[in-house]
Amino acid sequence: MNRSRLLLLGAEAVAQGALDAGISGVYAYPGTPSTEITEYIQRSALARESGVRSSWSSNEKTAYEAALGMAYAGKRSLVCMKHVGLNVAADAFINSAITGVNGGLVLAVADDPSMHSSQNEQDSRVYGRFAMVPVLEPASQQELYDAMFHAFELSESVRLPVIVRMTTRLSHSRAGVERRDAVAQNPLHAEYAPERFVLMPHNARVQYRHLLELQPKLEALSESSFLNRTVEGSGTLGVIAFGIGFNYVMEARRMHGLGCRVLKVGQYPPPRQKIDELFATCDEVLVVEEGYPVYEELFRGYFGSPKIRGRMDGALPRDGELTTDLVASALGATPAETTAVPEIVINRPPELCRACGHRDMFEAINTVMREQAEHHLFSDIGCYTLGALSPFSAIHTCVDMGASITMAKGAADAGLRPAVCVIGDSTFAHSGMTGLLDAVNDRSPITVIIADNDTTAMTGGQCSSASGSKLERICRGLGVEEAHIRAITPLKQHLDENIAVLREEFAYDGVSVVIARRECIETAARKKRRATAKGE
Amino acid sequence: MEKNIILAGVGGQGILSIAAVIDWAALDAGLVIRQAEVHGMSQRGGAVQSHLRISDRELFADLIAHGTADLILSVEPLESLRYLPWLAPEGHVVTSTDPFVNVQGYPPVERIIKALRSAVQPLLVPAEQLAREAGSARASNMVMLGAAAPFTGLEPERLEAGIEALFGAKGWEIVEINIRAFRKGLTLSNANQTTS
Structure with missing residues (x-):
């Protein structure tokens, strides 16, 4: 059938693999570097024909729970997010390891070592260990594609959710991918199993014990996984290479003519026998992980081992993504002589x-803020985070989705005036509403500026769960007084009136919301291009 | 045959279209491809790059190692300097001379060219001017691809077929403008190689 070779991003290989493995739905909130998985499914003709549901969820927690519900009903479901999104979904995720699943449930999570587009570089494999579920970490686009079939089969055979973990580099790199025959979707098959799914203590204890008892089986399955294999070699130095760490090891090996043995690990829990074998035959073992030194730390143990090298002894840097150069140097190769970057090269930030x-919104805010003794602006995650940089230098915080409102509230409680925050429409829908309710309940004097550009702009213009007049209705419903829900249009010609509105609301001793509404110019231009193309 | 190519520019300048054409041609030639690109925050006017590797044998890493790039193709002069540590001793630099100034302290173009010349023998391309001559300033990325074509290891005809495949949906006029732009770059490059 479909033995065509496609050129796919790693993220797209996950999407195509999931579609061919017979998913009935994907649930996700956009976040770099995971967004392209869901976008690919939304564009896919195959997905449309086979009725795969794919619209965006409000946040990662609602996405995960919906995916769990689909798996409860017996169908295969995919849920995608970036690493910090898993913090939002963690409650649902950890507990789904206790309930288990019926239909296959795969969580595709994309980590961002080196923080190209993120606040931290947390390693989702830790969540896998924490929840005690299998984690797959393929090393190439083809492996990602193949691993999706494997992940759903594994999920259904052990009745647990399975994580497919990737990092920015693989997610955003293209390579040829060979497709296999597609699998049909599961029929609807919801079982009554309250003893598994009602996590009251008496059930949860039994289920948790079952999860513990499953662990040796999961380890045995890793032993025979196609994602774990040994590359023969010679010498006394061995390498355990996890995920795409394997790629850099193999590249360095070829470039510098090194013969070290390599154990490639792409399925967790790690294959104990294979690891024991490598340790038994080598005097020194380099542990190469794209992310935290999760397994290096485990192998070293509390008392350490002089045999192990990696991120914890400086053989490799403790933070940041790996490269062939870093791995080559850890393997003892002499670095190539290179041309330096000339001094005149300056940074070019986004x-x-x-x-x-x-x-225009920041210009108005800054004007009013300059009149205040205190001018702290709590902000959030989106394009408007760029307001931190020159020429605006307007915002003073950006921590996690929704934190702008709640941090402003806490600061207001402490006595800070004015307490002002700015949050985008999509971020408000994601995690802003509950915080606003807290502020209303407490009558905290804060001004929430919702930057409504009618899209999730930073990740490339995905549909926002709440924008336009829906925002006014939500704010009214949460209890913000009608007179203090104001809308402004951030355009040059409205600057004076926008300043006047902000000035009034900053001075108001209660909860006020100013919606700065203007469509994102990128999505507006895209709509126009599409309309023109259709008109022709 | 193995080529490591770094495509450099500023978010929004169209380096991914260049990558897409090379990818198409390499796939057509039955080669193995790895092409890492930048998505997310940097796409908003920041420095962006794409590591593109094509080979007739298995490739492992998505990233190019220092000192091993056969070609730096930059659609912006300052950006051509940023990736010099990746350039192989025999590697080529092909860069546009049209600056994209969106930061304070952007050095004068003459100083950029001087710094570049002190490191390599670059091929300098007045991309926007040639693209205008071809019919649209927006085709300057295809001028750049044409100028770099002799260093990609791919036949120009195959790259042109790639341009057709990429722009075909936008109509023949757009395809023709982009092919003309490509050929203008290629002609400049070939003339330069015979004179130097």
Whole structure:
């Protein structure tokens, strides 16, 4: 059948693999570097024909729970997020390891070592260990594709959710991928199993014991997984290479003519026998992990081992993503002589688009803030985070999704005036509403500026769960007074009136919301291009 | 045959279209491809790059190692300097001379060219001017691809077929402008090689 070779991003290989493995739905909230998985499914003709549901969820927790519900009903479901998104979904995720699943449930999570587009570089494999579920970490786009079939089969055979972990580099790199025959979707098959799914203590204890008892089986399954294999070699130095760490080891090996033995690990819990064998035959073992030194730390143990090298003894850097150069140097190769970057090269950080509405919004905010003794602006995650940089230098915090509102509330409780925050429409829908309710219940004097550009812009313009007049209705429903829900249009010609509105609301001693509403210029341009193309 | 190519530019300048054409041609030639690109925050006017590797044998890493790039193709002069540590001793630099100035302290173009010349023998391309001559300033990335074509290890005809495949949906006029732009770059490059 479909033995065509496609050129796919790692993220797209996950999507195509999941579709061919017979998913009935994907649930996700956009987040770099995971967004392209769901976007690919949304564009896919195959997905449309076979009725795979794929629209965006409000946040990662609602996405995960919906995916669990689909698996409860017997169908295969995929849920995708970036690493910090798993913090949001963690409650659902950890407990789904206790309930288990019926239909296969695969969590595709994309980590971002080196923090290309993130606040931290947390390693999702830790969550896998924490929840005690299998984790797959393929090393290539083809392996990612193949691993999706394996992940769903594994999930259904051990009746647990399975994580497929990747990092930015693989997610955002293209390579040829060979497709296999597609699997049909599961029929609807919801079982009554309250003893598994009602996590009251008497059930949860039994289920938890069952999860513990499963662990040796999971380890045995790793032993025979196609993702774990040994590359023969010679010498006294061996390498355990996890995930795409394997790629850099193999590249360095070829480049520098090194013959070390390599154990490639792409399925967790790690294959104990294979690891024991490597340790038994080598005097020194380099542990190469794209992320935290999770297994290096485990292998070293509390008392350490002089035999192990890796991120914890400086053989490799403790943070940041790996490269062939870093791994080659850890393997003892002499680095190539290279040309230095000339001194005249300056940094070129990202910036808000020219003519972006956020620019006009920040200009108005900054003008009013300059009149205040205290001018702290609590902010959130989205394009408007770029307001931290020159020329605006407007925002003072950006911590996690929704934290702008709640941090402003806490600061207001402490006595800070004015307590002002700015949050995007999509981020407000994701995690802002509950915080606003807290502020209303407490009558905290805060001003929430919702930057409504009608899209999730930073990740490339995905549909927002709440924008337009829905925002006014939500704020009213949460109890914000009608008179203090104001809408402004962030355009040059409205600057004076926008300043006047902000000035009034900053001075108001209660909860106020100012919605700065103007469509993202990128999505507006895209809509226009599509309309023109259709018109022709 | 193995080529390591770094595509450099500023978010929004169209280096991914260049990558897509090379990818298409390499796939057509039955080669193995790895092409790492930058998505997310940097796409908003920041420095972006794509590591593109094509080979007739298995490739492992998505990233190019220091000192092993056969070609740096930059659609912006300052950006061509940023990736010099990746350039192989015999590697080539092909860069546009049209600056994209969106930061304070952007050095004068003459100083950039001087710094570049002190490291390598670059091929300098007035991309926007040639693209205008071809019919649209927006085709300057295809001028750059044409100028770099002799260093990609791929036949120009195959790259042109790639341009057709990529722009076909936008109509013949767009395809023709981009092919003309590609050929203008290629002609400049070939003339330069015969004179130097």
